[in-house]
Each structure stands twice: as C-alpha cells, then as structure tokens.
Amino acid sequence: MSDRFAERLLAWYDKHGRHDLPWHHNRNAYRVWVSEIMLQQTQVTTVIPYFLAFMERFPSVRELAGAPVDDVLGHWSGLGYYARARNLQKAAIRVVEDHGGEFPVDQEALEGLPGIGRSTAAAIIAQAHDKRAAILDGNVKRVLARYHAIPGWPGQTSTLTRLWQYAEAHTPDERVRDYTQAIMDLGAMVCTRSRPVCERCPLNEDCIAFRRGETHLYPGPKTKKEKPEKTTWMVILEDENGRIMLERRPPTGIWGGLWSLPELDPAYGPEELREACEQTLGLDCGEPDLISGFRHTFSHYHLHIQPARLPVAKGILIQDRPDRRWVHRDEALGLGLPAPIRTLLTRPGQTTLL
Template sequence: MTTDSFAEQLLAWYDQHGRHNLPWHNNRTAYRVWVSEIMLQQTQVATVVPYYQAFMERFPNVEALAEAPVDDVLSYWSGLGYYARARNLQTAAQTVVEDFGGLFPETQEELEGLKGIGRSTAAAIIAQAFGKRAAILDGNVKRVLARYHAVPGWPGQTRVLNQLWEHAEAHTPDTRVRDYTQGIMDLGAMVCTRSRPACTDCPLQTGCKAYAREEIHLYPGSRPKKAKPEKTTWMLILEDKEGRVLLERRPPSGIWGGLWSLPEIDPAYGAEELQAACEHNLGLDCTEPELIRGFRHTFSHYHLHIQPARLSVAGEHTLRDNGQHKWLHRHEALSLGLPAPIRALLATPDQAILL
C-alpha cells in the first residue's frame, strides 16, 4: 500500500465515521485547539468535553486565561489530573499575550518554545488551527502506526519513537490535513483501540502488517514493568470552632503542584502523636484524633497510602502560618482546585472512604 492510499483510505473512513462536531471544531482558533490538545493528553474525549466547555466559558480567550487567578484555573481543571498541565497552560498563555501580542505563533519552533507544548501538540495546532501540513504523534497515532508497520518495542524508547515519527511524517498528506490529523486520532480511539481493536472495521486492514501476521496484541510494545514504590502519609482534617477546615497550598512543582490540599504529617508519627505534631508543626492545640478509614491513591510513578485523621482545634488558636494556609467552610473549599481524593474527603466527611 502506498503512502497516498494510506491517507486516502483513512480520509474516506473519516468522512463517514469520524468525529466532526467536537466542541473545539467550532470556531477553530489556535487557542481553542491548544486547550483541547492539552486536556486530551492522558485523558479521553468523553471525559474532556464537559471540562472543556466549562473552561471555555470561564476563559474564552488567551487573555482571559493569562489574567485569571491561578486558583481559578486549577479549580476548573480539578478532576482532570496531571495538574502541571494547567499551570503550564496559564504560563504559556501569559507568554502568548506578553511576547506575541495575544496571537499564537504559527511555526513549530515557536510553538514548542511555549511551556507544556511538545512536538506533537505543536503540530496539532499547526494542522488543526492553521490548516498547514504537520505530522502528529499522540498515543492513538502511535498505536495505529506501530500496528500498521509492525514496529517492535515500547514507543517510549527513542529508537522506536524515531521510527514512528518517520512513518507519521511519510503518511501525512499535503491536503485536508485537518481532517487527516483528526481522522487518524479518531481511528486509534474508536477502531484501533488498545484492547479488542475492531480490525474488521478498519480502513487500513489490508495493509496492516500486525493484522496480516495475527500479532495485533504485540503492538505497540509494552512499557517495561517496574514495581511502583509505596508511600504513606497522614492527612489531617483540622476543624475550628466555626466548622471551618484548614487547607494548605501545595508547592508549585511536584505532585498536585499549586493545588490546595490538607496538611500532611510524616507517617513516622503514631496516631497518639498527632496532637503533638499539630502543636509542633502548626502551633495548634487540638483534641484527640478521630481516625477515618484509610485508602490508597495511585500516581503514575508510585502508590500513596493516605491515612486521614480528623481533629478539632481547641479554643482560640494562633496558626503558625507561612502564607500558604486558609481556613474555609467545606462548601468554600470545594470551589477551589483540589486533588480528587481531597475533594472526596471533604465532600463525604462522615463516611469511610475507599478510592
């Protein structure tokens, strides 16, 4: 099968079966395409759509995003995960406003110079927003090309990735590039899926080497397995006499960076030592802790065992603060950008929680 027929057959399939009315297809500006591409990293379309619509209503253009309080941005991102994406999104928006007069650059090099934009995302903006030829290689496209060409190995390896980029560049047509890039993403999401691919519905079946060899399951190669480390922490639900809960802002980098969370205590402390730890770390005199059923939250590179404990702050208090704490009623706290397990803890304080 020639490169031209690859694109032609894919486009013919897209015309009949592809997704043509996604929210970012309407009023297709570089800003709207860019936000959708960042949201779609590590996240499925069905999950992204309601978040995207709410985000666009609150931040309708790059200037609105650049000028917004970071807490607003994180709040509208809360639940999508990988929160560095949201922080990078705002940083890039500020760069577009300050350095490019609010207009997105149209070159690969300049787009990749913006925070959080890599080669494939830059290409998607160029193709989808500006209609210019640019090859993309997101997770769905990697899977389609790895199977079609029977490229062995895990795509996270440089050698494998370079091969896939070569195929992506070769197959990208000079015309209808918007439809082609959307089509190949749709094919990976809807037909050439990770498990149980619908090969009989695939327009590329006759040229697919993995299908011909009956080795679809071998491509793309799996990431080498590595046991995730286990970590443990105490998370404190500290309530004052007004029923407010103490929140603590996370450091700007790292897990849940910049989000509001609950104060944490080193797991080396026993339950009977939590009162002393609150006094030592926060300057708060607290009642004995009430333990809430613990649970495990899994990140991409480790498991975190969270043991919540609820304590009431006794009498008047003087918080030993560094400017990164807030006393808020629960409904106020839930309006902020919170990690999913913290949101669950605050929303269901009297239930045993298993996530």
C-alpha cells in the same frame, strides 16, 4: 495525498469519524490548544465537560493569562497531571506578552511555549489552520506501530524516530485538519489498546500486525517496574468557626501548586496526632477521629492516605499565610484541589474508625 493510507483513512472518517466535538466549534488556535493539552493522558468523554467549563470561564488566551492561578487550577481539578494546567497559564502569558495575544503559526515558535511539544504544536497548526503538520500522540503511535509492525516501546528513541518518519510520510498535503482528527479517531475507536476492531479498520488490508495476527504485540510495552508504596496522614483540622485548614503544595512535584490537607509523618501513631499537630503546625487540637483510609495511585507510586479529623481548640488566634489558609468547605471546593482531597471533603457518611 502522500499515499492511499491517508485516502482510505479520510474516506473512513467521512462516514465514521467524530465531527462535532466541542473544540470543532468556533475553531481557533486557543481552543485547539486547550483541548490538546486536556486530551493528554485523558479520554475525550472525560475532557468534554472540563473543556466546556474552562471555555466559559476563560474564553480567550488573555482571560487565561490574567486569571488567578487558583482559579485555573480549580477548573482543572480532577483532570490530573496538574503541571499541564500550570504550563497552560505560563504559555498563555507568553502568548500575550511575546506574541500580542495571537498564537504563532510557526512550529518552532509553538514548541518554544511551556508545555507544548512537537506533536501538540503540529496539532495546533493542522487543526486550527489546516496546514500540513504531522502529529504523533498515543493513538497515532499505536496505529502506526501496528500498521508497520514497528517493534519496541514508543518511548525508546529508535522506535520513536521510526514512528515520526512514518507520521511525516503518511500526512497528506490536503485535508490535513480532517486527517489528523481521523487518525486520532481511528486509534481511539477502532485500533484500541486492547481488543482492536480490526475488521472495521480501513487500513487492515495493508496492516502488517493484522495480517500476522500480532496486533497484541504492538506497540511494544514499557518495562514494568514495581511501584513503591508510601503512606501519609492527612488531617482535617477544623476550628470553632467550622473552617478547615488547607496548605498549598510546592509548585513542582505531586499536586504542584494545588491546595491540599496538611500531612503528617506516618511514623506517628494515632495517639500521637495531637502532639504532632502541636509540634508541626503549632496548633492545640482535640482528640482525633480516624476516617476510613484509601489508596491513590500516581504514575510512579501508590500512596496510602489515612485521614484523621481533629478539632482545633477554641480561642486560638490562627493566621493565614501565603501557603496556608483557613476556609469553609464550600469555599475550599472552589479552589484547585487534588481529586482525592475533593472526594474526601465531599463524600457523605465519612466512617469514623475511633
């Protein structure tokens, strides 16, 4: 082992760490990879049911590579950051086409796959193969920033470089699989973002931030910017057969590739929605019913969503297109929908405002 940091951490992990996570069973590079991608920006308790359902539907990289993209996005719906799901399938296709369906063990080759960065590649190598590779996810950054009192936001190049140096230095030559899980567990369970339980930490004896009483200062915060506010109409258009219209979002950007409700310019007033639907969508609609609106927050702005329900006039021939589809609600829920849209379509007792 490189130093007593790893030794003490592993001793703690043997007693207190998480040893029975779903991706620990039948462990291989595919299962580790999917779990690592899901765990980006998402907590373990949230990921577990998604991971289990995903593995049941896509038990191998070949199954994932050959699946319809709507199926993949449907099993990702609710996890957010949907570029992860699109890159997941792109990488699966590359693994099948370029590597014969077997994940490469080489770090550089793994980093060449869509959506796999340095830390994720290292996690696959360490977790799936028990080979030495240093990881640096959000939990690890927090542990190392406090232990060494590294100032600055981890997104800054100079701060990140120092964190990687320490991540490499502390990673042991043995029990790497356990070590990587241990340091992630420590960050998630003990060295938490707020109210860390320092008295239970196996590293507190040498932790500089703890000794100084300054754990709250590390890692340094990102400079906050006020998030802009945006507004949109989302229309629930229903035809005489009880079907609603969905539109596929562009492949990049917010909710990229997912199915969502048609949106209309917020400049339209409620009394102009019928005209807007005719001008924008080519549909003759009845009077709108406004439904209680809500706000959804993205990483870089707040979106105020004002839904409206409009019946489509009978007898109109409505054709599907690659980016537009008429479906019954139960069919819609099987597609890749953004979480707010899924909630809107399923919430009971929708409140009509008009």
